[in-house]
Amino acid sequence: MVSADPRIKSVFDDIRSTRNSDFVNNFWRALANQPALLERTWSSVKEVMIAPGKHDPLTKELIYIAVSTANACSYCVQSHTAAARAKGLSDQQHAEFLAIIGMAAETNALATALQIPIDPEFEVG
Amino acid sequence: MVSADPRIKSVFDDIRSTRNSDFVNNFWRALANQPALLERTWSSVKEVMIAPGKHDPLTKELIYIAVSTANACSYCVQSHTAAARAKGLSDQQHAEFLAIIGMAAETNALATALQIPIDPEFEVG
Amino acid sequence: MVSADPRIKSVFDDIRSTRNSDFVNNFWRALANQPALLERTWSSVKEVMIAPGKHDPLTKELIYIAVSTANACSYCVQSHTAAARAKGLSDQQHAEFLAIIGMAAETNALATALQIPIDPEFEVG
Amino acid sequence: MVSADPRIKSVFDDIRSTRNSDFVNNFWRALANQPALLERTWSSVKEVMIAPGKHDPLTKELIYIAVSTANACSYCVQSHTAAARAKGLSDQQHAEFLAIIGMAAETNALATALQIPIDPEFEVG
Amino acid sequence: MVSADPRIKSVFDDIRSTRNSDFVNNFWRALANQPALLERTWSSVKEVMIAPGKHDPLTKELIYIAVSTANACSYCVQSHTAAARAKGLSDQQHAEFLAIIGMAAETNALATALQIPIDPEFEVG
Amino acid sequence: MVSADPRIKSVFDDIRSTRNSDFVNNFWRALANQPALLERTWSSVKEVMIAPGKHDPLTKELIYIAVSTANACSYCVQSHTAAARAKGLSDQQHAEFLAIIGMAAETNALATALQIPIDPEFEVG
Numbered sequence: 001m002v003s004a005d006p007r008i009k010s011v012f013d014d015i016r017s018t019r020n021s022d023f024v025n026n027f028w029r030a031l032a033n034q035p036a037l038l039e040r041t042w043s044s045v046k047e048v049m050i051a052p053g054k055h056d057p058l059t060k061e062l063i064y065i066a067v068s069t070a071n072a073c074s075y076c077v078q079s080h081t082a083a084a085r086a087k088g089l090s091d092q093q094h095a096e097f098l099a100i101i102g103m104a105a106e107t108n109a110l111a112t113a114l115q116i117p118i119d120p121e122f123e124v125g
Numbered sequence: 126m127v128s129a130d131p132r133i134k135s136v137f138d139d140i141r142s143t144r145n146s147d148f149v150n151n152f153w154r155a156l157a158n159q160p161a162l163l164e165r166t167w168s169s170v171k172e173v174m175i176a177p178g179k180h181d182p183l184t185k186e187l188i189y190i191a192v193s194t195a196n197a198c199s200y201c202v203q204s205h206t207a208a209a210r211a212k213g214l215s216d217q218q219h220a221e222f223l224a225i226i227g228m229a230a231e232t233n234a235l236a237t238a239l240q241i242p243i244d245p246e247f248e249v250g
Numbered sequence: 251m252v253s254a255d256p257r258i259k260s261v262f263d264d265i266r267s268t269r270n271s272d273f274v275n276n277f278w279r280a281l282a283n284q285p286a287l288l289e290r291t292w293s294s295v296k297e298v299m300i301a302p303g304k305h306d307p308l309t310k311e312l313i314y315i316a317v318s319t320a321n322a323c324s325y326c327v328q329s330h331t332a333a334a335r336a337k338g339l340s341d342q343q344h345a346e347f348l349a350i351i352g353m354a355a356e357t358n359a360l361a362t363a364l365q366i367p368i369d370p371e372f373e374v375g
Numbered sequence: 376m377v378s379a380d381p382r383i384k385s386v387f388d389d390i391r392s393t394r395n396s397d398f399v400n401n402f403w404r405a406l407a408n409q410p411a412l413l414e415r416t417w418s419s420v421k422e423v424m425i426a427p428g429k430h431d432p433l434t435k436e437l438i439y440i441a442v443s444t445a446n447a448c449s450y451c452v453q454s455h456t457a458a459a460r461a462k463g464l465s466d467q468q469h470a471e472f473l474a475i476i477g478m479a480a481e482t483n484a485l486a487t488a489l490q491i492p493i494d495p496e497f498e499v500g
Numbered sequence: 501m502v503s504a505d506p507r508i509k510s511v512f513d514d515i516r517s518t519r520n521s522d523f524v525n526n527f528w529r530a531l532a533n534q535p536a537l538l539e540r541t542w543s544s545v546k547e548v549m550i551a552p553g554k555h556d557p558l559t560k561e562l563i564y565i566a567v568s569t570a571n572a573c574s575y576c577v578q579s580h581t582a583a584a585r586a587k588g589l590s591d592q593q594h595a596e597f598l599a600i601i602g603m604a605a606e607t608n609a610l611a612t613a614l615q616i617p618i619d620p621e622f623e624v625g
Numbered sequence: 626m627v628s629a630d631p632r633i634k635s636v637f638d639d640i641r642s643t644r645n646s647d648f649v650n651n652f653w654r655a656l657a658n659q660p661a662l663l664e665r666t667w668s669s670v671k672e673v674m675i676a677p678g679k680h681d682p683l684t685k686e687l688i689y690i691a692v693s694t695a696n697a698c699s700y701c702v703q704s705h706t707a708a709a710r711a712k713g714l715s716d717q718q719h720a721e722f723l724a725i726i727g728m729a730a731e732t733n734a735l736a737t738a739l740q741i742p743i744d745p746e747f748e749v750g
Binding site: 273275276277280281287291294295297298299303304305309310312313314316317318319320321323324325326328329331332340342343346347349350351353354355356357358360361362364366367368369371372373 | 398400401402405406412416419420422423424428429430434435437438439441442443444445446448449450451453454456457465467468471472474475476478479480481482483485486487489491492493494496497498
């Protein structure tokens with residue numbers, strides 16, 4: 001039986017104590033069949049999204065949602081929009097965020113369709 | 126001749142004065158064959174990316190780059206990474222940004238491959 | 251009436267006999283409105299996915315699911331994960347597969363965001 | 376100076392000894408500005424792609440390339456096609472791989488455009 | 501209360517009179533929380549998709565659906581396929597459209613996987 | 626030696642006579658290592674893109690470019706934009722096409738980020 005793997009209980013316990021909540025969402029439950037992947041993924045999420053860093057928690061969520069939208073990941077968009085709301089995302093901030101990702105997608109299409117060469121001023125290195 | 130359209134000069138002049146720089150990058154030059162599109166796109170960019178809003182200018186750039194990376198738009202990634210640098214993006218902030226978009230892409234793949242159902246707690250409405 | 255086209259019955263019969271099963275899944279039923287496309291698509295699927303080749307049937311399914319995940323095709327991910335299971339995909343193999351596609355998506359994002367130039371050692375030709 | 380971070384030398388040394396080669400490709404060099412990300416990414420790549428597992432090394436490369444193609448990551452496609460060649464990918468195996476990813480992309484488009492509902496037979500859980 | 505914003509009523513009224521129908525679909529209702537974005541998006545849609553131009557209305561819908569399929573946007577695919585049907589898309593035209601987007605997706609995968617260099621004959625400029 | 630496969634000469638001859646031109650572009654040359662794939666792909670392209678059908682040749686090209694842009698396939702965008710120009714695409718038609726794909730990409734992002742439920746009026750079946 002899968003749930004017998006002690007890594008599952010250990011990760012779930014850490015999720016609960018880190019978030020200070022009994023709720024463990026489906027993403028982590030779905031990974032319970034893959035204990036090594038569950039452990040590594042949670043460890044990365046803790047380090048990247050939860051540990052204090054150079055970007056505030058709400059900004060991290062918006063960056064995450066931007067990628068998830070472009071990748072059309074319904075679960076990711078919904079779960080992290082809920083997380084962003086919980087971290088204080090206001091209606092106006094959400095509206096501006098939507099305008100930015102819409103404009104990015106639009107100009108991505110234009111730049112790709114026109115195969116615009118990069119300006120020497122912008123080149124790396 | 127395309128450049129005869131007065132909308133082109135008008136938009137280019139506005140780009141220069143808004144940015145306080147003589148430099149007009151290739152994206153806008155490439156749109157000069159499409160004056161109506163040039164005008165509408167610049168007007169949107171000004172409103173969404175440049176006008177003061179609820180997100181600071183650097184955050185807007187990071188959201189924009191996140192979308193552009195997922196859409197594999199080389200021009201957009203390079204030009205807006207340069208813009209983010211000009212707005213003060215530090216090496217450490219860039220490193221954390223990269224970690225976030227990498228993790229988002231990874232967990233997008235996991236959630237999609239597992240077709241994880243959304244938790245009722247996260248559903249909109 | 252659509253089902254009157256003899257190509258539909260012919261393809262459905264071939265699907266049933268090739269798979270040795272009466273079940274015809276929704277993908278093929280949805281193409282019944284497009285007999286020419288149905289015929290060409292089934293013919294390609296038979297040649298590429300079913301005929302013996304240089305990759306074993308399970309590997310073919312995993313490659314197929316990898317693409318479908320990146321393209322966010324829910325139907326394709328679900329139907330071919332079921333097919334891979336039927337071909338013997340174990341929990342451990344699935345877990346490792348998920349780790350690979352997650353890592354690929356993550357490093358894709360990093361390489362694109364950093365616009366890493368290709369090493370001369372890797373260039374084709 | 377970035378290269379002074381001891382984690383960089385440590386990871387580069389490990390890359391060289393793991394691969395038994397002096398060559399460190401641009402992907403890792405590009406991450407040298409992000410030592411924490413470099414360390415975590417290399418550690419994951421070693422665990423997922425290099426450590427012995429349930430899929431053979433060539434199959435892992437093909438799964439990786441399948442994702443990278445769908446994500447349009449030029450660097451990833453080129454570097455891992457070179458890696459697959461080094462692991463013995465033959466012309467015929469490559470040809471069949473291309474046929475599979477082409478067919479996957481094609482049927483992804485059809486299934487998404489037709490919004491085909493999943494068959495109850497394929498549903499998870 | 502959001503619906504008090506006069507821009508919402510104004511846009512909804514314009515949608516109704518432009519389309520000569522009382523029906524306002526969910527896309528516009530979902531944007532009602534973002535009146536500025538609602539206004540700008542509707543204004544663009546009117547200009548790009550509805551105003552007479554160089555492409556006929558059905559062709560515009562097909563181009564729109566092609567992009568939406570590649571971006572895996574379920575809502576967009578369904579709503580605009582309905583719109584295309586309303587504009588006269590026949591079964592045969594739909595079948596040929598599906599064949600084109602399937603083939604485009606397939607050859608996109610081949611060209612990207614092979615990193616085919618562009619022929620000088622096709623280069624812009 | 627690869628080029629000894631008679632299918633290659635046969636397909637190249639057919640490309641030349643079908644197009645009434647000596648020029649064979651890199652896409653087909655790159656597939657010469659995969660004669661079966663070359664043959665099947667050319668046969669599909671002839672049937673889907675070249676044979677007379679329900680959409681005119683220029684519309685087919687635009688649909689093809691729309692998909693290729695969303696999939697970020699540089700080779701495909703460039704080669705088929707050249708083909709569209711050869712079939713008479715005017716600057717104004719190109720400008721309107723760009724506006725449509727830009728708007729599609731933008732509204733795709735909005736609909737996905739908001740996870741807008743499909744209106745019953747639009748549902749298939």
